Amino acid sequence: xxxxxxxxxxxxxxxxxRWVGRRVRRREDAALLTGRTxxxxxxxxxxxxxxxxxxxxxxxxxxxxxxxxxxxxxxxxTAVVTGVDAQAWCNPTRTAPDGWGTFCLATDKVHxxxxxxxxxxxxxxxxxxxxxxxxxxDYEPLDAVADPFAAMQPGSxxxxxxxxxxxxxxxxxxWGDVDAxxxxxxxxxxxxxxxxxxxxxxxETFGCxxxxxxxSLDLTVHGSIQSPSSFALGRASELGIASNKVNVKSHPHGGxxxxxxxxxxxxxTCLLSRKAGGRPVKWTEDxxxxxxxxxxxxxxxxxxxxxxxxxDGRATALAVTLVDDLGATGEGFGAISAAKPLAAFTGPYTIxxxxxxxxxxxxxxxxxxxxxxxxxxxxxxxLEQMMDIAARGLGIDxxxxxxxxxxxxxxxxxxxxxxxxxxxxxxxxxxxxALDLAGYEDLRKxxxxxxxxxxxxxxxxxxxxxxxxFDWSAYAIVGMPQTGVPEGATVNIDIMGNVTVRVGFSMExxxxxxxxxQLVADWFAVEMDAVRVxxxxxxxxxxxxxxxxxxxxxxxxxxxxGACERLTARMAAVAAGLLRADAGDVELHDGRFRVRGKPGxxxxxxxxxxxxxxxxxxxPPDIDPRPEATYVWTxxxxxxxxxxxxxxxxxxxxxxxxxxxxxxxxxxxxxxxLEYALADDCxxxxxxxxxxxxxxxxxxxxIGVALYEEYVYDSDAQPLxxxxxxxxxxxxxxxxxxxxxAVVTPSPFTPLGAKGCGEGAIHTTxxxxxxxxxxxxxxxGVLAREVPAAPxxxxxxxxxxxxxx
Amino acid sequence: xxxxxxxxxxxxGTAREAHVEARxxxxxxxxxxxxxxxTHIGCEHGVxxxxxxxxxxxxxxxxxxxxxQADGAEITTVEGLAEPGGLHPIxxxxxxxxxLQCGFCTPGFLLAIHELLEADPDPAEDTIRDVxxxxxxxxTGYQSILRSVHAAAxxxxxxxxxxxxx
Numbered sequence: 001x002x003x004x005x006x007x008x009x010x011x012x013x014x015x016x017x018r019w020v021g022r023r024v025r026r027r028e029d030a031a032l033l034t035g036r037t038x039x040x041x042x043x044x045x046x047x048x049x050x051x052x053x054x055x056x057x058x059x060x061x062x063x064x065x066x067x068x069x070x071x072x073x074x075x076x077x078t079a080v081v082t083g084v085d086a087q088a089w090c091n092p093t094r095t096a097p098d099g100w101g102t103f104c105l106a107t108d109k110v111h112x113x114x115x116x117x118x119x120x121x122x123x124x125x126x127x128x129x130x131x132x133x134x135x136x137x138d139y140e141p142l143d144a145v146a147d148p149f150a151a152m153q154p155g156s157x158x159x160x161x162x163x164x165x166x167x168x169x170x171x172x173x174x175w176g177d178v179d180a181x182x183x184x185x186x187x188x189x190x191x192x193x194x195x196x197x198x199x200x201x202x203x204e205t206f207g208c209x210x211x212x213x214x215x216s217l218d219l220t221v222h223g224s225i226q227s228p229s230s231f232a233l234g235r236a237s238e239l240g241i242a243s244n245k246v247n248v249k250s251h252p253h254g255g256x257x258x259x260x261x262x263x264x265x266x267x268x269t270c271l272l273s274r275k276a277g278g279r280p281v282k283w284t285e286d287x288x289x290x291x292x293x294x295x296x297x298x299x300x301x302x303x304x305x306x307x308x309x310x311x312d313g314r315a316t317a318l319a320v321t322l323v324d325d326l327g328a329t330g331e332g333f334g335a336i337s338a339a340k341p342l343a344a345f346t347g348p349y350t351i352x353x354x355x356x357x358x359x360x361x362x363x364x365x366x367x368x369x370x371x372x373x374x375x376x377x378x379x380x381x382x383l384e385q386m387m388d389i390a391a392r393g394l395g396i397d398x399x400x401x402x403x404x405x406x407x408x409x410x411x412x413x414x415x416x417x418x419x420x421x422x423x424x425x426x427x428x429x430x431x432x433x434a435l436d437l438a439g440y441e442d443l444r445k446x447x448x449x450x451x452x453x454x455x456x457x458x459x460x461x462x463x464x465x466x467x468x469x470f471d472w473s474a475y476a477i478v479g480m481p482q483t484g485v486p487e488g489a490t491v492n493i494d495i496m497g498n499v500t501v502r503v504g505f506s507m508e509x510x511x512x513x514x515x516x517x518q519l520v521a522d523w524f525a526v527e528m529d530a531v532r533v534x535x536x537x538x539x540x541x542x543x544x545x546x547x548x549x550x551x552x553x554x555x556x557x558x559x560x561x562g563a564c565e566r567l568t569a570r571m572a573a574v575a576a577g578l579l580r581a582d583a584g585d586v587e588l589h590d591g592r593f594r595v596r597g598k599p600g601x602x603x604x605x606x607x608x609x610x611x612x613x614x615x616x617x618x619x620p621p622d623i624d625p626r627p628e629a630t631y632v633w634t635x636x637x638x639x640x641x642x643x644x645x646x647x648x649x650x651x652x653x654x655x656x657x658x659x660x661x662x663x664x665x666x667x668x669x670x671x672x673x674l675e676y677a678l679a680d681d682c683x684x685x686x687x688x689x690x691x692x693x694x695x696x697x698x699x700x701x702x703i704g705v706a707l708y709e710e711y712v713y714d715s716d717a718q719p720l721x722x723x724x725x726x727x728x729x730x731x732x733x734x735x736x737x738x739x740x741x742a743v744v745t746p747s748p749f750t751p752l753g754a755k756g757c758g759e760g761a762i763h764t765t766x767x768x769x770x771x772x773x774x775x776x777x778x779x780x781g782v783l784a785r786e787v788p789a790a791p792x793x794x795x796x797x798x799x800x801x802x803x804x805x
Numbered sequence: 806x807x808x809x810x811x812x813x814x815x816x817x818g819t820a821r822e823a824h825v826e827a828r829x830x831x832x833x834x835x836x837x838x839x840x841x842x843x844t845h846i847g848c849e850h851g852v853x854x855x856x857x858x859x860x861x862x863x864x865x866x867x868x869x870x871x872x873x874q875a876d877g878a879e880i881t882t883v884e885g886l887a888e889p890g891g892l893h894p895i896x897x898x899x900x901x902x903x904x905l906q907c908g909f910c911t912p913g914f915l916l917a918i919h920e921l922l923e924a925d926p927d928p929a930e931d932t933i934r935d936v937x938x939x940x941x942x943x944x945t946g947y948q949s950i951l952r953s954v955h956a957a958a959x960x961x962x963x964x965x966x967x968x969x970x971x
Contacts, residue, residue, distance in 0.1 A: 032908030035843015254909025700946030
């Protein structure tokens with residue numbers, strides 16, 4: 001059944017919404033601010049043991065022996081597991097592309113530094129860490145595969161000998177006749193770029209408490225888990241147990257950004273629990289484990305791009321070649337990040353044809369994970385540098401060049417060459433809003449004055465599209481099965497008229513419980529405090545995926561409104577019986593069921609709920625007496641991928657323009673951000689406070705990856721960034737004040753017109769910052785091709801320019 | 806390793822004691838021995854500031870301090886900022902200004918800001934940035950935290966002014 005959910009705020013059954021669309025304070029905050037929210041590491045269960053994991057110090061080595069005798073003999077140690085146990089009780093991990101997985105504990109060889117080799121459960125974490133130091137592992141080091149281009153050569157050492165190659169996937173997607181368009185173009189620009197590894201780094205690492213009963217094989221996993229239902233299926237697959245024996249309970253967690261990781265460690269913890277007779281075992285990943293062996297790393301990319309432009313300054317073709325270093329296995333689903341650019345390949349522009357030459361390569365580095373945005377942020381870094389290179393080549397202002405190439409409002413819904421459909425937008429309006437906020441002409445004047453003084457000042461203008469509300473069909477090209485992505489909610493009203501909403505995801509920071517409360521409070525015209533939101537475990541919850549792919553705000557809105565609508569229909573039937581009216585004449589308005597045309601014939605929501613719960617004798621026959629309804633929402637009208645990977649995969653397309661001014665220190669190469677203004681359009685803003693918070697946070701992450709953050713490996717694939725002393729997260733001193741503007745073009749496809757906005761600014765920020773850096777460098781005749789634009793890289797460019805002149 | 810040492814300290818105004826190993830960190834003492842899990846752990850190497858508590862009034866990384874070093878000290882954790890059921894003005898300001906998202910780093914921020922505002926009721930922006938520079942937040946991008954600090958300072962000044970009048 002499809003619910004006819006409201007398209008706009010005016011369609012809600014109240015005279016005037018009090019909560020939805022307004023600046024609402026979050027209901028999550030009081031518990032978080034007082035330290036009362038139970039994060040996973042706060043959970044203590046009776047008889048609980050603690051896990052510590054021994055990890056490989058080598059990027060590539062054969063294991064010749066593992067001796068756990070001394071560790072097992074240490075008082076307080078209850079269980080020890082190695083690759084032998086993994087082979088006995090597990091399947092290799094599921095991966096994308098398929099077949100590039102390993103067992104959760106290394107068996108014959110290790111494939112990256114940080115790969116788990118053995119693990120211990122003991123009565124304290126301190127003891128468990130003592131014990132893993134007593135495990136003796138003999139390694140026979142092998143040459144490491146560190147460079148993806150060398151890895152592709154015949155005769156290269158192999159990460160997985162049985163595969164016979166390090167190439168996980170190689171395919172060229174042609175969407176239209178790209179060669180002809182490039183051949184016909186007046187201007188053709190080609191450049192290469194490098195995006196180095198970065199990643200999520202939520203302040204809370206992954207944690208879990210696992211209980212696996214050795215007799216019944218029932219498994220319970222408590223954890224800081226972004227997608228509990230997927231996590232449950234993953235454990236059932238890896239541990240070879242029926243899916244209905246796995247119950248996952250996600251705790252509120254300290255951020256995720258797609259890179260919470262934890263699957264491998266959770267599987268190991270499950271094995272320890274089974275070996276310890278089913279006792280609960282806790283594993284809290286420490287920061288160094290996260291940085292070297294967790295869900296921390298994404299986007300290790302080598303790009304070449306070609307942009308063709310006609311005489312009028314219109315881009316006519318885009319060709320992108322990507323060699324993506326996915327690391328040792330496909331278990332982190334980093335490949336999805338290489339597929340997702342299909343959902344927005346040509347950005348906000350009317351580029352009619354495109355090509356994607358995609359190669360996924362295995363090396364002896366940490367398996368790549370998702371990170372906020374999932375893949376388009378590096379793609380847009382490349383596309384926007386190409387737009388600037390073309391604009392400079394043609395002598396057109398970069399803002400004007402973008403304006404000339406924007407999709408126009410009347411062209412929506414608009415299908416891009418790679419198959420996805422954008423719902424709506426007003427891109428020039430967003431551009432003008434951002435330029436006005438920034439004082440663009442003034443920035444250019446300031447830049448000219450600074451240049452006259454010999455300073456390296458640049459202004460970047462960049463635009464990107466944020467695909468929202470994903471469907472798995474977007475990832476068909478890397479072998480993901482095409483299942484739907486559901487989100488469900490159960491709405492229940494008690495005898496006092498208080499409303500409880502049951503959902504399948506936990507708090508992660510985006511204020512979704514507040515959003516649920518806003519929706520229900522406005523639907524039934526109750527106070528926010530009358531609404532309680534409860535997260536259920538995967539065995540009890542309605543079908544749910546949780547946050548991810550800028551989807552949950554839209555999806556949970558659809559679920560909650562759908563459930564409210566069904567519940568209202570049932571209650572209206574009850575009201576009709578009690579008020580002696582036709583059900584078709586009864587409507588809900590401002591918290592009362594009233595009979596059209598019969599003034600005074602009305603009952604409150606609480607009266608109807610109370611009657612249903614306490615006086616079933618008064619109800620119409622055949623009516624379900626529970627004042628409760630469930631609805632499961634999925635993105636409508638998405639299509640499966642065709643042979644070229646083209647699919648209508650994402651439901652919404654938010655868009656943004658960022659304007660950034662930077663100055664480069666000519667002595668040190670250090671980039672300082674002087675001004676930052678942005679405008680975006682993510683449709684209806686259901687809680688503007690939360691939307692702005694997502695934007696501000698995502699800008700900071702974008703600045704981090706553009707200028708500071710990088711996972712560095714040496715030429716033997718040994719990681720050099722293993723603490724926060726080496727992996728540089730932006731602090732308050734690296735993030736400038738932001739000027740923010742909003743344009744609202746409601747989505748015609750979603751409940752209330754909201755578009756996905758959680759991933760947000762990271763789609764645009766790195767591109768915009770790098771456009772500004774390259775604008776600053778342009779007079780010197782050098783181009784920053786590599787992200788992050790760290791001082792050493794920029795300094796080398798400055799030196800290159802000096803040597804040339 | 807398991808030789809146990811006796812630690813006595815005052816936590817949030819209450820005398821507490823515990824038997825710990827010499828290697829037990831102050832963070833683990835608070836979380837595991839005293840049940841005060843509002844203090845979170847982010848990196849365990851002193852960079853992120855998530856585990857910040859007040860030791861004798863000074864913001865301190867509880868992951869880098871041993872429990873035995875805190876013997877005799879007065880500790881304030883997030884649980885001690887306000888009376889149960891209430892919020893401290895700094896906490897109120899964070900709620901009003903959306904100064905938190907996931908909330909994991911927040912206790913550390915609150916205590917670092919508490920130390921600042923007790924010493925300087927009207928801090929300059931540079932002073933605030935200097936203090937907050939030791940705390941990492943991955944969610945907010947800091948803009949709302951800066952707004953929260955200004956709002957909290959104003960609230961605390963108003964309270965002080967009212968108290969002075971009373």
